[in-house]
Amino acid sequence: MAHRDGDGWITCGCGGKHWGLHGAAGLLLVRGKTILMQHRAPWVHNGDTWGIPGGARDSHESPIEAAIREAHEEVGISGDQLSTGEIFTDDHGVWAYHTVIASAHDDLVAHEANDESKEVAWIDIDQVVNKNLHPSFANTWPQLLAKLKA
Known part of the structure; x- marks a missing residue:
């Protein structure tokens, strides 16, 4: 396993604290009109x-590498089960x-892979707003949704 040097908090000019000394990355997996969501x-x-x-x-990871590693740790998937596309950056x-927006291959199966996940589910993109969303995800979801529907 590669050296993990990104864990830690950053205090930002926006007034908030963010996890990830070198930033952070996530995987928005799309299958049809659904996305894979994690109930934290x-x-x-x-x-x-x-x-x-x-x-x-x-520090040594690209956003794609970090997003796939985190998705593997949290929901048990691997990079050969998806095709990456556009990267949306919320820059502070x-x-x-x-x-990282990615298409899930048909054989991709996700599950709660560690104790950070309470539940993993495929959610219709039009139903995402009905969930109790992570605040940062809620802020960027309208822009991500516009990209998915484009």
Whole structure:
């Protein structure tokens, strides 16, 4: 396993604290008109909310590498089960969250792979707003949805 040097908090000019000393990345997996969502465990930061698998980037990782690694750790998938596409960046200057948009292959099966996930489910993109969303994901979802519907 490669050295993990990204874990830690950054205080940002937006007034918030963000996880990931080198930024963070998440995987927005799309299959048809659904996306794979993760119901976060109550004990994690912004727990008991819905979002996408993701987490801190390490200094040696690209956003795609970090997003796939985090998705593997949290929902048990691997990079050979998807095709990556566009990357959407929520840039805060000193910190950024990279959402890697990817198409899930038909054989991709996700599950709760560690204790950070309470539940994993394929959610219709028109129903996402009805979930109790992770605050940061809620902020970027309208822009991500526009990209998915384009």
